[in-house]
Amino acid sequence: MVEHEAPANWQPTQEGNFYVFYRIVETDPPTVTDFLTASARGRNISRKATPQRLDDWARRISVFQTADRARAAELAMRALRPPHPIGDFIAMLLIPVNSQDVAWKATPPVGHFTLEAAPSLLLDCVHSVVAI
Amino acid sequence: MTYNLWETDSRNLIRSFQSEPEALAFVVDEAAERGANAIESWALMSQDDNGHVEGIAAGGELVARARRLVTA
Numbered sequence: 001m002v003e004h005e006a007p008a009n010w011q012p013t014q015e016g017n018f019y020v021f022y023r024i025v026e027t028d029p030p031t032v033t034d035f036l037t038a039s040a041r042g043r044n045i046s047r048k049a050t051p052q053r054l055d056d057w058a059r060r061i062s063v064f065q066t067a068d069r070a071r072a073a074e075l076a077m078r079a080l081r082p083p084h085p086i087g088d089f090i091a092m093l094l095i096p097v098n099s100q101d102v103a104w105k106a107t108p109p110v111g112h113f114t115l116e117a118a119p120s121l122l123l124d125c126v127h128s129v130v131a132i
Numbered sequence: 133m134t135y136n137l138w139e140t141d142s143r144n145l146i147r148s149f150q151s152e153p154e155a156l157a158f159v160v161d162e163a164a165e166r167g168a169n170a171i172e173s174w175a176l177m178s179q180d181d182n183g184h185v186e187g188i189a190a191g192g193e194l195v196a197r198a199r200r201l202v203t204a
Contacts (some may be wrong), residue, residue, distance in 0.1 A: 024143050038142040044170060046162055053147070062144045072185040076177050077140065080187035084175050086140045108148035109134040109179045 010106035012113055013065055018094040019104060021063035021113060022070040023122075024087035028129040034091070035119035037061055060105070060114035061122070063093065067130065069111040074132050088132055093125045134179050140190065141173045152178070152188065159198035168195045 012019040025034040038045070039058040049057070064070040070090045077084045095102045095115070102117040102125070115122060135155040137146040149155040155176055162171050175190035176197075189197045 036142060038139050038144045041142040043139055043142055046165055069183055076185040076187040077175060080190050084140055084190040086143045109136055111183060112145060
């Protein structure tokens with residue numbers, strides 16, 4: 001089973017000196033818990049996982065390129081039977097382009113990125129929050 | 133079209149696949165290794181080239197769907 005990689009030209013949206021990302025969160029205002037990795041949330045991963053996947057699981061969180069993509073994901077979760085909502089809000093994060101403390105990576109599917117940073121630092125990067 | 137497995141408790145993507153059978157085979161493998169309870173929080177979504185997202189199955193229904201693939 002071969003994992004497909006994101007094309008090298010997938011780039012986040014940039015506004016001025018910031019990259020813009022969107023994260024589905026549970027509350028407004030969000031909390032540190034909204035920015036925990038799967039591992040930090042106590043979710044296990046397969047012993048057969050590749051080193052890359054283990055790294056992602058332990059150190060990165062999912063974010064979207066646009067608020068529309070985040071909203072589409074949440075609405076699709078709610079349309080499942082039974083519904084599987086994952087958050088009621090979308091947080092807009094502004095990450096300084098030259099940040100040494102936050103790393104981003106494009107990973108499939110289109111419009112999906114991961115961020116690596118301390119959860120408290122990501123919380124500090126929240127610029128605004130809107131309801132789904 | 134991509135098929136994307138999400139861990140819904142942490143709201144993080146597990147992995148993206150290029151076909152639904154490939155994604156379901158991964159679910160079956162994980163359920164066999166760690167038990168169905170371990171993937172109760174997973175959801176499988178499809179995403180087309182225009183960014184349209186649809187939910188396919190989650191939790192126990194996802195495991196059942198995956199197992200039907202194996203026994204078909």
